[in-house]
Amino acid sequence: MRHLDPTILVVVLGAAALSFAQPHMPGWVVYLLQIAIAASLPALGCMILLRSGLLSFGQGLYYFIGAYGVALVHAHLGISDAFLGILAGAAASILVAGLVGFFIARYRGIFFAMLTLAISMVVYGMAVKMDLFGRSDGLNVPRLSYLGFTPSRAWAQTSLFVFCVWVWAVFGIATHLYLRSRFGKLLTAIEDNETRVEYLGWSVRHAVHINTIVAAVLGSAGGALAAASARYADPSLAYWTTSGEFVFIVLIAGQANVLAPLFGSVFLETLRTYAAAFFPDEWQLVLGAVMLAIILFLPKGLGHLFALAGRALRPRRATAAPIEEDRT
Amino acid sequence: MTRSRPAAPVLECRGVAKSFGGFAAANAIDLAVSEGEVVGVIGSNGAGKTTLLNIVSGHLKPTKGKVFFRGEDVTGVPSRTLARKGIARSFQVPQLFPTLSALENMMLALSLVAAPRKSILSRFDDADLATAARDALDHYGIADCADSLVSELPQGVRKLLDIAMATSAEPDLVLLDEPTSGVSSEEKSDVMQRLADRFAATGTTVVFIEHDMDIVRRYASRVVALTDGSVIADGPPEEVFAHATVADVIVGEPLPEGDA
């Protein structure tokens, strides 16, 4: 406990390295990484929900809210500050998840998955018809400023990349601390035995509700980064296939450590880049086939993913020594 | 216990009834348990023993009647609230976290119950917590198994772990649902002796359901016999076992002619 947690060390060193490497990376790699970083945050939200055995097919809703947080504070308040944009999205998603949580926190399994899906689809259906959200075209997002500092055109790309990297670092470390806390252990225990959790004096529903809100904040942060990178926000962010990609990320990467969704996300974006080059119209087919191949041919690995929730990688002898969580 | 107020019984059921559809699982049960008593509840299968425990522990709402804990009406209060008030319960089938080690199970129980002392957001993997959990396991004599996964533990240890977790908050009232069921006959008296020692040391009030009449005779200070959801006998063990219906229906050894 006196020495530094390895995950935190990796995140900080990685973020620093990426920040300095940016000017030397080709543009497409920078963009790919930015999008991957953005998508990995809602996937991280899926991951913490899966710790309690809950599969969310609706994280896209918070991705959408985060993206529109940035777009709307600019369109209506004229604010183009990156931090305020993220905060606006996070506040809105706390509100929405707080309300939605009352409804979905009592559902499990298929019901949880399908209800989260239905809720995000309602928002999608609403957004494509509302001028506020720019209908199906969406809204443009300005070039961002950072606490009063507006980078020159030449430095805008670097600034945004560095911002994305460090936003991820902050959320990644916070999530890591959250998962290794007593509450984090409780989340895992919920999948194991809800009855016992209740008889220990804890409300499973409250815990799931809180976790839903935390996952929502992660999703909205990712949405803000995605909108800032793509320079627009549109309703398709709330579409269920967007949410499906977040679950896909967790599916391929495992969920033992907060870094896992980041690697999964980079894998997905790389796959998308190459699939777009070789099979421009069959992206879904490629995605579906890869997913199916993983499910069918790596059942053991995925069994760990979903049923064992990465616990197989934790040491069997729990002692006071720090638990080194490895990535699958 | 510091909270003891001798005036009100620890637990009181007044006319508690529960029916599922048309079937009456409990019929107007009256029961008062005082501080420090160790009450054995006996009855044949379907007599309403577990239903009674489920109602008292907040798992079921009674159809009729009221439950009081230290004079406070707790009818229909959910189990998690009762757990915080000081009613703990163990289960016929131990309710554990099977993918964690025994020590981690205990650590989780302690960190949830003892949350006020340390934030729920503080690190789970903490030396003080681990020490406290090891001590708690030691109280029940199962510290040797601390590092084994729950799924690898023998039934007797699981039963004890289940009870150790339930009682981690030092409750005033402990409800045990067949503490020795599924435990081999060699382990049985060992399990029960450890429990009895532990509860005697803390002065905890205990209500336990048990099928093994020798165990009941040996460890209960009072016995309550249920048949078809009603109390048919209630008193010191020797009195209750001398009751004709109890001997005939529950114990299965009818009293000799004229002895009733």
Place this chain on the structure above:
Amino acid sequence: MNLALIILVDGISYAGWLFLVGIGLTLVFGVLRLVNIAHGGFYAIGAYVAAYAIGAAASYGLGAGPQLLLAFAGAVVVGGLIGFLVERTVLVRLYDHPEVLVLFATYALFLILEDVTKLVWGGASLYAFQPRNAFGTVAIGSLSYPVYDVATVVIAVLVALGTWFVLNRTRTGRCVTAVVHDREMSAAMGVNVSAIMTGTFVVGSMLGALAGAVTAPKIAVSPGIGVEVIVLAFAVVVIGGLGSIGGAVVGALVVGLARAFATHLFPDLAVFAVYAVMAVVLAIRPYGLFARPVARKI
């Protein structure tokens, strides 16, 4: 008065369609215990096959009746074949897996089916309005209503009655009911559970394709029609209680009437009507109107 009639007729017509869309989903859930997201894919395939068959039949100069017959038969056969392949090659390996993983596998299948439909028929819309126009309209009170839409309701009723008959009056049906009730027990009693599961999935796929085929003459058949349908179908069967046939009937009627009501009185809210009903029902009865509550034994 007239408005009430319009709402009622629209509502029932929409309910008939919803039932056709939902029945396969709920049947598969009841027996296989999985929510088949690929159901939307079967619906889309059914619609494409039907639109193609109607076009082909029309070019040979066949009338509206034979066009439809060919369309429905073609959709059901193709849907059933693909369903058989999917169950035998993919799902059968996953029955022991956690339900979220199976859910995800059906999602992957859905993505694949969608793109395969696009590869076969291209990205442009297919139109097959001929049969619906050929049948003309019928007077219901003061309304004139397409005969085809009335026929849709009749087909839905026939499918409902047929399903009820098979499940309750045939030996196979009783085996299916037994599997729904308790899979292990049925296997112990000598029911061929694996065959029942394959058969149910094939029938479910056929029903999904049939729903698509019935819908084809009413819409522009284009990529993406399967997606909406899966969400709607889920809403319908969840309201009734997943796995309950009677529940699907009631769910379809409730959603159909609610939507017709909203469409005519509060057009802006039509999108929400379905979800609002679902939210209310689930808030009162968390597992739907007709689902058996699962007791937690401790």
